[in-house]
Amino acid sequence: MALVKYKSTTRKLKGGLAVESQARNFKIVMDEPETLGGTNTGINPVETLLCAFGACQTIVALAFAQSQNINLQDFWVDVEGDLDPDGFMKGAPGIRPGFQEVRFTMHIKSNSSEDKVQAFQKFIENRCPVSDTLSKGVAIKPGKIVIEK
Template sequence: MITVLASIQKDNYKTEIKSGSKSIISDEPHDMGGQNLGFTPSELLASSLASCTAITLKMYADRKKWDLAEAMIEVNFENEPRENLSNITMNIRIFGELDEVQRKRLLEIAHNCPIHRILQKPIEIVTHLKD
């Protein structure tokens, strides 16, 4: 199980996020009343998919001993609350000495990253208010 702790205090809307000994800052942009000190929560969601996909491609290419010099993953995330719809578009660019069969296989592998699989399934969120 992964445990993450997010803590917000008086500063609008700077949020410190911790997992073990690691920490990052999330915030909202100035036009939303924030300080623009870190990724917005939506950017964090999109970056989870982008980074997981990149890592998955690198791990697979390394196992196959393929020459994947670089993978660039661009994720566009749109949330339409009024329509109860979210759209994610992912554009992948891969560089290296890869033939067409390897490139197609890497595209297939991109769909197997753990975050991609999580986002494609129904998600249950259970919330408790603790003392």
């Protein structure tokens, strides 16, 4: 199968740090909490990243449970990450602006055997595109700058 291109556009909103991102016909608002200079009108981009990670794992579980012979009665993922704001806010030397570590816990409600559920967990981790992108990295290639007048 050929590569599929995904696209999004993010624009600033009036005042503060709030932004609106759009992919296909769907929009989300992101902002920073007031303690980081925002107006707290939405979750922030790093929280969105954690949500995308958990959502991707959940969607993989839902999409493949039947083919993996898992009787999936319920599923959710708790995700957390550690980030030092000094890396982002102050550009402090030696401190990454991004997450130092991301941890997650899958909650799988199923009457399938423990061995099958553990194998399914590994399957989910191996098939989740967001997990793959975060754990293995991806090339970031800046495009040209378009100066609007």
